[in-house]
Each structure stands twice: as structure tokens, then as C-alpha cells.
Amino acid sequence: MVKNAELAYIFGNITKILKIQNDNVFKIRAYERVADTLENMPMEAETLYKSGRLNEIPGVGTAIAQKIGELIETGRLEYYEKLKEKIPAGVLELLNIPDIGPRKAKLFYEELGIDSVEKLEKAALAHQLQSLYGMGKKAEENILRGIELYKRREQRSPLGIALPIAEEIVRELKSLPCVDQISIAGSLRRGKDTIKDIDILISSLKPEKIMEKFINLPQTKEVLAEGLTKSAILTKQNMQVDLRVVSPDSFGTALLYFTGSQAHNVRLREMAVKRGLKINEYGIFQVKGDKKIGGDDENEIYEILGLHYIMPELREDMGEFEAARHSTLPIPVELNDIKGDLHTHTDYSDGLNSIKEMAAAAKQRGYQYIAVTDHSQSLHIAGGLDEVKLLEQIKRINEINRDIEGITVLKGIEVDIKSDGSLDISDDILKKLDIVIAAVHSNLKQKRALLTERYRRAMENPYVDIIAHPTGRIIGYREPFDIDIQEIIRIAARTKTALEINSSPERMDLHDIYVKSAKEQSVMLAIGTDAHQTSSLDQMRYGLAIARRGWLEKANLLNTLSLKKLKERLKKK
């Protein structure tokens, strides 16, 4: 089985090589588009290939269809092999570094023979890059900073990437009859926005059978460790997966132990000691006589320690013990509390699906409403809407709302906040919308005070309801903007502007710690998937993880409100 992800990876690499070779930009775009589509489409390309329907994939014509066919049939692609002879893989790696594009990669490779990140770093530290045409001191510094970022990205994966990989492995292991209980553990279970490796815990009386299956999974690229209680593999996506197998009567304490965080566990064990108890991964024991008094159920451990159950997302030793003792733990918001998505795109800008398709997909997910918030005009590349086109879309949505039942499409916009804090769409037009999301997409390196001021102006606009992806970070690629986030939270509170929890895996923005402080200042939050296609509406759960880690309850979120209540709550137009 050739996975879409593998095809996407290869077409992505072809794209990169063609860019470095300075090939026809439209040809490059064609490959790039296909790589992107392959990665995100729900249907397996191989399935389509077998029924002769590859050309149904948008952007796939005869040439690319032939190449996909060759890959599926033979596992390799002659065209790709030839390209790789000219540009080594290490040169492609350079493109993942911020501030390095095809031109610089080519320059470094041809002039200095740089074909790896390590060599690039060496050359930069030796100030060899400065002398190259078009390069200078600052460019060299930027590259060194980019390498640092890049290295960190290598270490952690976004929740939205790691979780599906983990779930697939869990599904496969679960098929073994000797598996008693199975759970994802570690930071992934705690819903952290980025994950270093995947931890999976199984209880079983036949660990050898489980380990055998595990190290021979189709995902396995390399076996890092192999034992009866603990094994580790590296997947084809270079993600480390640790598997632990314990006996059924230890599942609860083992899960507690492997879920962490370490700080949480330390506190928990300290509390046990004070009660003459001892917790390890095999159970909770009375120190006197070493008598086991529990261990098969997580909840039981908290109970024995006189605590309410603390859900994994809160286990960071960030006040959860105190809250558990005083019965002030949040009542966690659940996926079925979510009544709608407040940040989506359609084919009016850079989305893939029509308004109707997005609405139908939202309805299918049990929502009452979906806000269509396409980009505004200054984001040209995303096909941002000018006022004429926006008015046209408003009209279209009114028609659709008359036609469809069971879901309401909210008329919205993701309006660009310009460098001076003014908006990209006039108030006269904004007031015709149900919901206005404002976002910064340009001039990202403004000075802290200036950028914060820019946000202030936007939030003070009477029509702005939500600030999208407030810190602007792209995980592993772009640091959060240099903004005074606490000041922004204060302004949000004063202006009754909601802050977004953007669910797209690479953003996961606002970060949980700021979500919590926003809640503490009575700022409303709104989870938006930023979906550019129907399937991405499912990313809601990643934003939900942030919300839960941010101690949010139903009442702290705009999109747990019914349609009627939401409309009352949005800024008065």
C-alpha cells in the first residue's frame, strides 16, 4: 500500500528540486498542488488508481497520474530518481530552514558544496556565507537563527500530526485478542500542543505477542529497543513510539505514571508518602507490609489520596492539586458542547470547498452554525475578498441560508489588520456581517509596542468579534510575534473581544497558558479550525485540547453558545 502521505512526500521533494533548478513556475505549482492535495484528501490515491479514477483528484492530469501509477506499481519513480541525482537530499533539507529558499539553497550548494544543515551551520559560523553574492552579515545571522528553530522543530511534532499516527498504531495493536486495555499516554494524552514522542500503554498477560506485533508494524522503520515490558520504534515519519506492557492489575497506576507530567507525578507521590503510602507504576501500596491497595484504575488512586479525579490535560502541577482538594477543578468542555465552527474558508478565497459543502459538513458534525470567514483583499495570495466580492458572498450566503435546513451559515470575514492597525475592509461593510475575525498576516516583525498597538486598534473597532491566531506562531517555523500578550488579553477584556484558539495543527494558537490567563480575566475564547476544506473541520478536537488544558469550561467559549445566544453575544452591529 502506497500511502497518500508517501506520495505527497515524493511530489513535495520533486517540487523542491524543480524550484532549485529554477524550472517553470507553473509546472512547479502543479506538483506542489498535487503534493498538498494528496496529503489532505480523505480518499487513498491507490484506491482511486485501482478503479481508474486518479484524474478525479484535482490537479492530476495525464503526466502526474502516470507517475502516481508508476509509484504504486513499482514503488519507485524513474523521473524522481533522475532528479535526485542532480540535487542531493541534503540540499532539499536546507529549504526547511526559515529564510532559506531555492535560490539560497542552490547558491550554497554550488558555491560552497553545502549539502547538509550541519555544513551550512559550519559555514555560517565561519562567516563564509557573507562573501557570497547577495549575502551579508544580517542574512548570515538570520540563517543561524533559522537553523536553531529548525533543530527545535525536529524534536517536537504538533499534536495534530502525532495523534493520528498514534491512533493508527493503537488501532492495529488493539486487534490482538491478548490486549486487555490500551491507551495513549504521555504528553499526547495530556493534549500538549507539541509532542516529542508517542507513548502507548497496554495491559496484557501475553506481552511477547504484543511486542512481536509492535516491532513488525507496517509503520516501523527502525527498532530502537526491544523487550518484554518496553519497546521502542522509529516510524517512517521519524517519530519515536514507546510501548509499555503491564499486567492488567497495574494498568491504572502505570497509566498515571506514563501520562505524567513528571511534576504531577512527583506531587502525587509526595502526597502518598505523607499518608504512609507508596505509588509506583505497578500500584499503590501501604508502606507497612507492602500491601497493594489499588492500581488497576486511575481514578482509584486519586480517590485514595482524597482528591477528585484530575483529567490528563491538567496534570502539570499548575494548581490542579489545590483545585482538586478544594473542589474547584473545571468542568471540562467536551466536543459535543461545541455548537459550531467560527473560522473556516471556502473557495471564495483559498479554501477548497464551496460554502454549501462546508455547511453540509458542519451539519454532519452536529453543529448549529458555521461561520464562513474568508480572507480579505490584502492577502492577495490567498485570494482575499475585496468589498465587492464580499458583498457578493453575503448575498450568496443569504440564499444558501434560505435553502438549507438544520444549519445556519454565519456571514463573516477574516479581515487583515494592516500595519497601522486599521482594517482591510471598511466598517460600512463589516457591519453587514454576523461575525468579524481580525488577523495579522503581514509586517510581522514590527516592534513590540507597535504591534501591540496595532492589535489594540483592531480590537477597539466596534465590529471586530474575535482576534484570530493571536500570537501568529507556526510551530517549529515561526516564533510567536513579539507582542505584549498580557496587554492584549487586557484589551480583549476591556473591548469584549474574544481571542481565538486556532486548531490547525501547525498553529495551535492561542497557547494553553494564555488561554488560562484569558479565562482568568473573563475574556471569551473561540475555537476555530481555520479549515480550508471540509475534512479539516475535524481539527476541532485539537483546539479543544488547548481549551481543556487552559482550564476552560463551556461558559468560557463562544462556540458552545446556541445560535441565538451567540448572536446576542457578538458585538452589537
Place this chain on the structure above:
DNA sequence: GCCGTTTTCGGCCCGACTGTTTTCAGTCG
């Protein structure tokens, strides 16, 4: 390389910013 059919050939989203230039290339989104 894909797409459409008032085009089977000629289009195909491009503006802002940065750092390096002395008029613009490279990167980003």
C-alpha cells in the same frame, strides 16, 4: 504540468518586506 471549451494553446492569484543592491532578488504567505 494542468486546465478549459468564447483558448487543444495560452494562461496559470502577486504584493510587501528585507537585506542587499544602486535598481532588485529572495522569501513569505
